[in-house]
Amino acid sequence: MNANLSLGQGRGLRMLMSDQPCRANPAGCHGAKMAADHVQSVDHRLYGDYELTMRAPHTLSGDGSTCAKGIYAYFTAGYTNTHGKWNEMNFGFHPDRDDGGTKVSCEHHDDTGGYHESSYQVGFNYRGTFATWIIRLRKEGITWLVKKDGAAARTLHHASAKLTEPMHTSLIFRTNFRAGDPGFMEPTAMEVSAFKFTPA
Numbered sequence: 620m621n622a623n624l625s626l627g628q629g630r631g632l633r634m635l636m637s638d639q640p641c642r643a644n645p646a647g648c649h650g651a652k653m654a655a656d657h658v659q660s661v662d663h664r665l666y667g668d669y670e671l672t673m674r675a676p677h678t679l680s681g682d683g684s685t686c687a688k689g690i691y692a693y694f695t696a697g698y699t700n701t702h703g704k705w706n707e708m709n710f711g712f713h714p715d716r717d718d719g720g721t722k723v724s725c726e727h728h729d730d731t732g733g734y735h736e737s738s739y740q741v742g743f744n745y746r747g748t749f750a751t752w753i754i755r756l757r758k759e760g761i762t763w764l765v766k767k768d769g770a771a772a773r774t775l776h777h778a779s780a781k782l783t784e785p786m787h788t789s790l791i792f793r794t795n796f797r798a799g800d801p802g803f804m805e806p807t808a809m810e811v812s813a814f815k816f817t818p819a
Contacts, residue, residue, distance in 0.1 A: 620632050622810075624674075624810045624812055625674065625683065625808075625810060626674070626748065626749060628674075628749055628810070628812045629812065631810065631811050631812040631813070632658070632790075632810070632811040633808055633809075633810050633811075634656040634658070634790065634792045634808065634809045634810070634811075635656070635806065635807070635808050636653050636654065636655050636656065636676070636690060636792055636794075636804075636806065636807045636808075636809075637653065637654055637806045637807075638652060638653055638654075638803040638804065638806070639654075639806075640654040641653060641654055641803075642803070651794065652794070652800065652801070652802050652803045652804070653689075653690075653794050653803070653804055655792050655793045655794060656790075656792040656809075657789065657790070657791050657792065657793070658789065658790045659787055659788070659789045660787045660788040660789070661787070662787070663699070663785035663786055663787050664697070664785060664786065664788070664816055664818070665697075665756065665782075665783075665784070665785045665786065666756050666757055666758060666818065666819040667755075667756060667816055667817050667818040667819045668753055668754075668755050668756075668815075668816070668817040668819070669696035669697070669753065669754045669755075669756070669788060669814075669816055670751055670752070670753045670813070670814065670815045670816075670817070671694045671696075671710075671751065671752050671753075671790075671811060671813070671814050672749055672750070672751045672752075672811065672812045672813040672814075673694065673749065673750070673752065673809065673810060673811045673812070674745070674746070674747075674748065674749045674750075674808075674809070674810040675692060675712045675720065675745045675746050675809065676690050676692045676712060676714070676746065676792065676807050676808065676809045677746040677747070677807065677808060677809075678805045678806070678807050679805065679806045679807065679808055680805055680806075682747070683746065683747060684720065684744055684746050684747040685720075685746065686714040686720065686746055686807060687714060687801065687804040687805060687807065688714045688715040688795065688801070689714075689715075689794055689795050689801025689802070689804050690714060690792075690793075690794065690795060690801075690804065690807055691711070691712065691713055691714075691791075691792075691793055691794070691795040692711075692712040692790075692791060692792050692793075692809055693709045693710065693711050693712070693789070693790070693791040694709060694710040694712075694752055694754075694790060695707065695708070695709045695788065695789040695790070695791060696708050696709070696710075696754035696756070696786075696788055697754075697756065697782070697786030697787070697788060698786050698787060698788075698789060699784045699785065699786040699787065701784055702784065704730055704783070704784050705728050705732070706728060706729065706730065706782040706783070706784045706786055707726070707727060707728040707786070708726070708727045708728075708754050708756065708761055708782065708786075709724070709725075709726040709727070709754075710723055710724065710725065710726075710752045710754065710763065711723065711724035711725075711726050711736070712724075712745070713795070714795075715795060716738070717738075718740070719744060720744040720745050720746040720747070721740055721741060721742065721743065721744055721745070722738050722739065722740050722741070723738065723739060723741055723745070723752075723765070723775070724736055724737070724738050725737050725738070725739065725763040725775055725776040725778075727761055727778060727780055727782070729778075729780040729781050729782050730781045730782060730783055731781070735778060735780070737776050737778075739763075739775040739776055741765055741775070743767060748767065749767075749810070749812060750765055750766065750767040751765065751766045751767070751772070751813075752764075752765055753765070753766070753772055756782060756819070757819055758781075759779065760777060760778055760779040760780050760781075761777070761778050761780050761782070762774055762776070762777045763775045763776045763777075788814075788816070790809070790811065792809050
């Protein structure tokens with residue numbers, strides 16, 4: 620929580636995915652090739668703005684603008700599966716289908732039981748810079764926004780969805796098994812400089 624961040628962003632949370640623990644102790648990784656990270660809030664929240672300033676997963680070698688296709692990450696502003704309802708809302712960062720770090724997935728699961736995903740171009744490579752990702756939940760729906768370099772927030776997507784269960788917030792950094800086990804990959808970092816929740 621108090622690590623040195625890249626690009627002059629000061630100190631914050633630096634999550635690291637590495638093959639070293641699994642090479643040294645395969646049994647401890649239960650067959651996985653990469654040791655991953657998952658951070659979850661204690662509090663549960665509902666309507667409001669969830670804002671995360673982060674640099675999306677990036678390979679530590681080279682210029683930091685790339686990421687292995689076998690790695691996925693999520694800013695899960697809210698998740699719960701209680702009282703028969705699965706409520707969830709995410710920004711998804713998927714290097715196997717993100718057009719070189721320029722396309723993000725806006726995802727949600729609402730009271731109707733349906734899962735929905737839409738992808739949008741953001742106009743910059745989010746692996747090479749910090750940006751603020753906002754998920755705005757209201758009774759009438761969800762809005763996904765992004766802002767960068769002090770500019771005003773820009774809407775990427777809106778869904779007329781109904782989510783009614785308080786949810787916890789998570790940062791998920793994991794292996795992508797969509798095309799099978801990707802095996803050992805280069806060390807990769809995801810960095811967070813700020814998180815804020817503003818109740819509606």
